Amino acid sequence: MRALEQNLAVHSYRAASVTRASTRVAVLHLEPAGPTALRYRAGQYLTVELNDGTLRAYSPATGMQVDGRLELHVQLYTGGRFSQRVEQGAHALGLLTVRGPFGQCVWPNSFDQAGQAILLATGTGIAPIRALLTDALTAGKGKDIRLYWGVASRDELYLRDEFAELEQRYSQFHFVPVLSRESSGGKVYVQHIASAQHTSLAHAWVFACGKPEMVSAAAKLLGEGNDLPASRFFADPFSASNTLPRADASASKPADIIPTLTVNVTRPGSRYPEPLRVRADASLMQALRDAQLVEGVCNGQQSCGTCRLTLPRVWFEALPQATRAEARLLRALPGAGPHDRLACQIALKPDLEGMQVLLTESPRLIL
Ligand SMILES: Cc1cc2nc3c(=O)[nH]c(=O)nc-3n(C[C@H](O)[C@H](O)[C@H](O)COP(=O)(O)OP(=O)(O)OC[C@H]3O[C@@H](n4cnc5c(N)ncnc54)[C@H](O)[C@@H]3O)c2cc1C
Numbered sequence: 001m002r003a004l005e006q007n008l009a010v011h012s013y014r015a016a017s018v019t020r021a022s023t024r025v026a027v028l029h030l031e032p033a034g035p036t037a038l039r040y041r042a043g044q045y046l047t048v049e050l051n052d053g054t055l056r057a058y059s060p061a062t063g064m065q066v067d068g069r070l071e072l073h074v075q076l077y078t079g080g081r082f083s084q085r086v087e088q089g090a091h092a093l094g095l096l097t098v099r100g101p102f103g104q105c106v107w108p109n110s111f112d113q114a115g116q117a118i119l120l121a122t123g124t125g126i127a128p129i130r131a132l133l134t135d136a137l138t139a140g141k142g143k144d145i146r147l148y149w150g151v152a153s154r155d156e157l158y159l160r161d162e163f164a165e166l167e168q169r170y171s172q173f174h175f176v177p178v179l180s181r182e183s184s185g186g187k188v189y190v191q192h193i194a195s196a197q198h199t200s201l202a203h204a205w206v207f208a209c210g211k212p213e214m215v216s217a218a219a220k221l222l223g224e225g226n227d228l229p230a231s232r233f234f235a236d237p238f239s240a241s242n243t244l245p246r247a248d249a250s251a252s253k254p255a256d257i258i259p260t261l262t263v264n265v266t267r268p269g270s271r272y273p274e275p276l277r278v279r280a281d282a283s284l285m286q287a288l289r290d291a292q293l294v295e296g297v298c299n300g301q302q303s304c305g306t307c308r309l310t311l312p313r314v315w316f317e318a319l320p321q322a323t324r325a326e327a328r329l330l331r332a333l334p335g336a337g338p339h340d341r342l343a344c345q346i347a348l349k350p351d352l353e354g355m356q357v358l359l360t361e362s363p364r365l366i367l
Pocket residue numbers: 045056057058059060073074075076077078079080081082083084124125127128236237238239240241297298299
């Protein structure tokens with residue numbers, strides 16, 4: 001189970017520059033400060049480590065560069081821990097530990113010069129979408145590529161000139177800016193515009209990056225209204241770090257009426273399980289992350305694989321089957337075994353009392 005660790009290498013980077021792209025977005029350039037650079041595909045993401053070991057996910061805005069430099073588009077949140085350091089400039093960032101790559105939001109091999117693609121982005125979700133776009137255009141792929149970029153107002157379209165130039169150069173590319181707050185008829189959303197402009201998307205590929213609400217609404221709308229098969233939808237929802245939305249209203253229940261159960265956890269390299277008492281109202285990933293045993297970098301969106309674990313056969317068979325999305329990610333992770341699952345897809349219930357899990361070597365355990 002060491003394959004994942006070897007594959008997801010750790011690199012040292014130095015902040016080379018920070019520039020403002022718009023009021024609330026900064027462009028951060030990083031350059032390798034050690035012997036190795038991150039190897040990734042356009043559309044994948046990385047993590048940056050903060051001083052206390054917690055992580056933030058960011059998606060490079062270009063494909064891999066020959067000099068190993070990375071371009072990140074950082075949404076600046078008031079009080080955001082990484083945001084604040086970026087706002088202070090390159091000198092405040094110093095040396096950064098970067099890990100990756102994560103995610104499967106990449107062009108499938110079957111996307112060729114005859115392919116149709118719909119690219120949906122909100123805010124800095126444009127970063128991985130821009131990397132995917134330039135990758136396809138320079139490789140001569142795609143007969144029809146439409147980009148829908150949603151922001152609140154015109155001054156936030158910081159890549160508008162670049163996309164206008166690409167439209168001039170590549171006849172197969174069309175850019176549709178969507179200004180959610182500047183429409184006279186109320187708020188407009190990228191997924192609504194894309195859905196209205198196409199009858200069937202049965203043979204298209206759709207990529208969606210940015211607000212989690214947009215990503216889930218787009219999957220539903222384009223699936224039900226435009227015949228888009230789930231296997232042709234690729235997404236990275238940009239959720240806030242370490243905030244897993246609770247699946248039900250039990251989050252608001254007083255702690256003393258939330259049922260609990262014991263999960264027996266065997267750490268990597270150990271032969272002995274340790275009992276862990278957890279609340280039975282969330283996912284197993286959340287419980288393990290609260291205990292600082294897994295990272296759960298993508299907040300349960302089935303894109304990072306950092307919550308993968310192995311179950312004894314009896315417990316594996318006691319769980320509902322993995323969905324296609326979970327099985328797809330498990331297949332893509334190096335070294336995956338037949339009884340592996342993603343902890344973020346296991347809902348804890350009292351009848352899982354005594355469940356045994358074996359933690360695998362993750363890219364990094366917060367221990
Ligand atoms: C797979 C993936 C890829 C990502 N790629 C990018 C990227 O390329 N560019 C980018 O700007 N962001 C990206 N994000 C989101 C980014 O990792 C988070 O927004 C991160 O929490 C910001 O860190 P921070 O330290 O500045 O703020 P934090 O200290 O984490 O948060 C401070 C406060 O800011 C608010 N906040 C933070 N993030 C969000 C959010 N995403 N949505 C709503 N409110 C929020 C919350 O109120 C939070 O309490 C990505 C996330 C994921 C999961």
